[in-house]
Amino acid sequence: MKKRKEKRQSTQQIESDRLELRQRLEQELSQVVLATEGESDLIARLEDGMQGVSLDAYLPALLELYPILSPEIQNQLDTHVPPWLYERNESRLLAKLMRNRDLSAVVRERARLWMQAAWSPTAPVEAAGDISFYQAYHYSDDSQGIIILLWFSDAQRRQAAGMSFLIDYNPPWEGAIKDIGDLPPCSFKQAVRRYVNPWMQRGLKLEKVGAAEAKRIIIQCLEVNRREKIR
Structure with missing residues (x-):
């Protein structure tokens, strides 16, 4: 009984943390100034939203939020997030999300597209991700x-x-x-x-x-x- 209660509380805490992270992300992305915001500004906002959160938790939240964002912000994320992950040598996390059946097919497909963009042949072989x-x-x-x-x-x-x-x-x-x-x-x-x-x-x-x-x-x-x- 005690173990069941602890497991339920743990699940509730995870869901609460997930909701809080999503709200934080929505707030950061809602402040994006589309006309003037460049790559460094957008990435700075994303990194601000990551404070105290591992990328393993952050990236799924970002991908789950993606479908409800405006097309303009989606385009910015498609342009800037894959190379950002590549330079951090973290694009392999997308491969894990591609096969995570707890995520929707739409989210897994976006992970695949970002991974393909991050590893595209146009990316310089000697970039930080390849060092x-x-x-x-x-x-x-x-x-x-x-x-x-x-x-x-x-x-x-x-x-x-x-x-x-x-x-x-x-x-x-x-x-x-x-x-x-x-x-x-x-x-x-x-x-x-x-x-x-x-x-x-x-x-x-x-x-x-x-x-x-x-x-x-x-x-x-x-x-x-x-x-x-x-x-």
Whole structure:
């Protein structure tokens, strides 16, 4: 009984915090001066709204608020948020939101579009978001594919973390991303042993690819997700 009560109170607190964050965001975005507000002003407002809140909580709230904003503010967010996340090396959070079934399909689709924009081929490869790039591995055949993206996870560059993207070339996927996995931080040797070697042992000969090629493959697959309406 006590545990049920504590769980209910915890859920209520989370919902209360979520509502408070959304109200804060609405207030910040309502003050955007569309005619004069540039990228730095908009980002400053977003960062003000983040005070005391993790990006893991903030980004879903922003995406949930997006559909009810004016087209002008939506356009500003579409233009400035993806590169902002890319420069903070946080665009990978969008991948997590893409597969969060607690969020609506509309919100997950916007996360996919922002991720595609953040990782677009026009983004400079040597931008801050790529400075942490460690290594990527890729394999594909007529039926399936996988790309494993690893980056330095600490300032001292002693560990690597990453994400894995499973690609399915069979109908109805047609080359879309079927699943995304989180790869927790560990040493470089452990990363290869845990995240790469198991695929190699199954006969998939993964090859090393650079940051630009890894981004190109992921963007190409995300475009198929959009075209085939797969989320």
